[in-house]
Amino acid sequence: MNNRNRRLFLIPSTLGDSPLEPVLPQGNRDILESLNHLIVEEEKTARRFLVRCGLKSNLELIHFYSLNEHTADKEIPLMIKEAGDADLGLLSEAGVPAVADPGAKVVEEAHRQGIQVIPLVGPSSIILALMASGLNGQCFAFNGYLPVKSHERAGKIRFLEKRSETEKQSQVFIEAPYRNNQLTEALLENCKPGTRLCIAANLTLPSEWIKTRPIREWRLQPPPDLNRQPAVYIILA
Amino acid sequence: MNNRNRRLFLIPSTLGDSPLEPVLPQGNRDILESLNHLIVEEEKTARRFLVRCGLKSNLELIHFYSLNEHTADKEIPLMIKEAGDADLGLLSEAGVPAVADPGAKVVEEAHRQGIQVIPLVGPSSIILALMASGLNGQCFAFNGYLPVKSHERAGKIRFLEKRSETEKQSQVFIEAPYRNNQLTEALLENCKPGTRLCIAANLTLPSEWIKTRPIREWRLQPPPDLNRQPAVYIILA
8 A cells, every 4th residue: 555645634623512613724624525534433423513514415425434442453554444545534523633532543553654644723622721721831731631539639639739830830631521510629629729720611612711710719709510511620839 | 990891812823824724713813803902922923914814904903012021021911901991812923822922921911800811723833743643642741942951951851751651641842943953863862762753843834744753763764854944842752
C-alpha cells in the first residue's frame, strides 16, 4: 500500500447542540464533504452531525468505522487498510478529536504508516475554558477526570493545588457532568481560601456560564446547580 | 459603573498569514464587526487583521488599547473604564488570546469587575499540535519556552521526559523559532531512544509539517531545517 499521498483529517464537532457557524470554520465542511471514509465514536451521532452540516446526500456514500474505548488496538490498522488509498477523516463526538477521546491511537498509527495528519480547527473546551479563566495560560496541565472516591479525590485536589502553587501551573480537570456538584463541594472544602477557581460550564452554548473567583468568595457565593451540565474546572493557588 | 451587561469577547486570529475561512468560524467576524473597543498587542497588526476580515470601514470607529508585556497592571482597569459601558474585544496577535500571551490579565480584571467573558473559537497551535501528535491527549502539560542556556535546557528536557514517563503526561513546549534547530538537536541528544517526539511546524499554513517518531528514528532521519518556522514540540516517554 502506498500511503505517500494519503491524508488523515482530524475533524472537530460542536460541543453539544450549538449551531455550527459560530464555532466551526466554513472550510471544515468542504473537507468533510470530500471524504468517504470516516472513523467515528458512534455512527448515529456522526450521521446526525453530517446532516447538521447539510451533507445528508453524502451519507450513503460514506464508510463508517467505529472507534471507542472497546476497540482493540489491532483493529485500527485494519480500518486504515480497508479504506484503500482514500483519505480518511477522524470525527469527534464533541469538540476536537484525539484530545480527550480514543482517537489518538488512530493518529499514532497514521504517523507509523507515513500518512499525513491534518488537524482542523474547532471548539476545544479545555482551551476555551483556559482562555476565559484569566488564569496562567503560559503554563498549564490538563489532568482529565479526578478520582471518584471522595478521599482519593480530596488527595488529588490537594496535590494539584500544591503543584499549581510551586510551579505556577494552572491545573485543568473535568468530571462526569452528573458529579459536578460533588466536585464543586470537594473543591470548596479542600482548597485554600486564596486559591482561584474557574468553573466554565456549557461552553459555546446559549447557557454558557464562566466565572473565576478565589475559593473564599465561592464559599460565600456558590455556583448555581451544575448537575448534568458539561463543565471544565481550573485551579491556581 | 454598571458592568452587569458588559461583555469581553476573546477573539482569535490566524497563525501567520493563513487565509481566514479554513481556521476561523464565520460568526467571529460578525462579533468583531459589532465592537468599537479592542484591546490588542500591536495596533498595526490588529488593523491589518481587521482589513483581512473585510472590516476596513470600521477602522476609524475603533478605539484601540495596547496591551503587551510592558503594560503595567494598573493600566488594565483604566482601559476597561475608558470604554464606558461598551462591550470589549481582546484580539490575539496570533492564535487564541490569553493562552500564551499577556491577555490573561485583562480576563482576570473582567472577572473581578463582573464583566461576562466570552471565548471565541480559533486556531490554538498547542491543541492542533496535540491533536495531530497521536500522543496522550487525556493528560498533558504546556510548559511554554524552555531555558535558553544549553545546560539548563538539557536539565529541563530530562526533567520533562522523566515526568512524562512517571505521570504518562505529554509534555508540550515551544521555542523562539530562530532557535528551533538547537532545540531539536538538544532533544535528540538528551532524550531516550524510545521517547516519542512530535514536531508540529507551520500549523494551518500551506507549509504545515507534522511528524511523530521515536527519538531513535529521528536520529536516523532528522527533521528538515526548521529555522524561523513556528513550531510546537511534544514529548512522551
